[in-house]
Amino acid sequence: MFATQPFIDIRRRLHQIPEPGFAEFKTQQLLLDTISMLPQERIDVKTWRTGILVKVKGRNPSKRIGYRADMDGLPITEDTSYEFRSTHPGYMHACGHDFHMSIGLGVLTYFVQYPIDDDLIVIFQPAEEGPGGAKPMLESEEFAEWKPDCIFALHIAPEYPVGTIATRPGILFANTSELFIDLTGTGGHAAFPHKANDMVVAASHMVTQLQSIISRNVDPLDSAVITIGRIEGGTKQNIIAEKARLEGTIRTLSVDSMSKVKTRIEAVVKGIETGFDCKAEIDYGANYYQVYNEENLTREFMDWLQQTGAATVVECREAMTGEDFGYFLAEIPGFMFWLGVDTPYGLHHAKIEPDEAAIEVALYVLTRYIAWKSNK
Numbered sequence: 001m002f003a004t005q006p007f008i009d010i011r012r013r014l015h016q017i018p019e020p021g022f023a024e025f026k027t028q029q030l031l032l033d034t035i036s037m038l039p040q041e042r043i044d045v046k047t048w049r050t051g052i053l054v055k056v057k058g059r060n061p062s063k064r065i066g067y068r069a070d071m072d073g074l075p076i077t078e079d080t081s082y083e084f085r086s087t088h089p090g091y092m093h094a095c096g097h098d099f100h101m102s103i104g105l106g107v108l109t110y111f112v113q114y115p116i117d118d119d120l121i122v123i124f125q126p127a128e129e130g131p132g133g134a135k136p137m138l139e140s141e142e143f144a145e146w147k148p149d150c151i152f153a154l155h156i157a158p159e160y161p162v163g164t165i166a167t168r169p170g171i172l173f174a175n176t177s178e179l180f181i182d183l184t185g186t187g188g189h190a191a192f193p194h195k196a197n198d199m200v201v202a203a204s205h206m207v208t209q210l211q212s213i214i215s216r217n218v219d220p221l222d223s224a225v226i227t228i229g230r231i232e233g234g235t236k237q238n239i240i241a242e243k244a245r246l247e248g249t250i251r252t253l254s255v256d257s258m259s260k261v262k263t264r265i266e267a268v269v270k271g272i273e274t275g276f277d278c279k280a281e282i283d284y285g286a287n288y289y290q291v292y293n294e295e296n297l298t299r300e301f302m303d304w305l306q307q308t309g310a311a312t313v314v315e316c317r318e319a320m321t322g323e324d325f326g327y328f329l330a331e332i333p334g335f336m337f338w339l340g341v342d343t344p345y346g347l348h349h350a351k352i353e354p355d356e357a358a359i360e361v362a363l364y365v366l367t368r369y370i371a372w373k374s375n376k
């Protein structure tokens with residue numbers, strides 16, 4: 001019998017030390033210490049920046065099976081009822097990455113004890129929330145040497161009960177891009193508008209025109225979102241604003257519509273420049289590639305769940321959230337799935353308390369599925 005309690009304990013220890021992207025130093029150390037307590041003859045370990053790659057050597061490998069867990073916390077002040085609250089002021093594991101990591105440790109511990117034929121590669125990836133660890137990790141030599149032939153990841157899902165797994169073949173998460181637009185005109189006295197170029201008015205036009213891209217330029221069956229979440233402009237109530245800044249995000253369900261939306265944004269911005277005789281600069285900030293689940297593998301996994309009864313399987317809808325696991329899936333066949341953790345608070349909420357019973361569900365499903373995959 002494989003005990004899952006140790007991984008609940010590790011989850012609580014990880015929960016206490018949330019760290020921002022590429023600063024997961026204590027997290028990395030705790031994971032390395034835990035891995036070093038296992039019998040070492042079946043494992044090889046490498047680090048990449050604050051990430052870790054672990055190979056559990058198979059008995060007679062013909063392929064490498066990958067599992068990826070992200071490692072970083074969020075700049076949120078925790079407000080849970082936990083005794084094991086964050087000890088890092090202003091930081092919290094509010095996106096379940098503590099779950100993802102402890103499940104990763106559980107999976108690798110299981111296969112050290114019960115070896116399979118194939119190699120298992122467990123990937124602890126830094127900086128999912130930003131600036132994005134997946135892309136540079138994929139480009140690293142450390143990763144290339146152990147590149148898996150197929151790869152899986154999960155994400156906790158507050159809205160599903162424990163024992164439920166949700167996923168879908170094809171697109172699961174959107175293409176995302178940040179959007180920053182800086183406008184510079186000519187400021188002046190509020191009573192002399194004819195001698196100035198008002199960037200508050202320009203910014204207002206810009207917001208409404210950006211919304212018309214979604215309603216007029218994107219195929220209604222191919223969803224897209226442009227949200228301007230923040231506007232800043234001007235200095236005082238009776239001074240015409242010289243500068244304005246718009247900050248937002250773009251989300252699309254296809255790679256093609258992301259580039260179309262950006263082309264349209266650039267045209268709208270050019271029009272505002274001409275119309276208001278001002279200068280505008282666009283910065284797309286951080287971009288995440290879509291999470292696209294390989295159809296056959298995902299369908300096979302969903303059928304396997306159904307047939308074995310390992311978990312209740314739900315075919316979910318795609319979501320407009322972003323995840324940098326998409327970069328792995330752009331190169332390696334695999335999929336991501338939602339793991340039900342049954343909590344009323346959403347991801348990134350200061351009060352989120354995912355149900356730890358889901359750790360046992362995930363370990364049961366992943367260890368059996370990976371073992372089955374290896375024997376196929």
Ligand SMILES: [Zn+2]
Pocket residue numbers: 095129347348
């Ligand atoms: Zn998150």
Ligand SMILES: [Zn+2]
Pocket residue numbers: 095096097128155
């Ligand atoms: Zn997350």
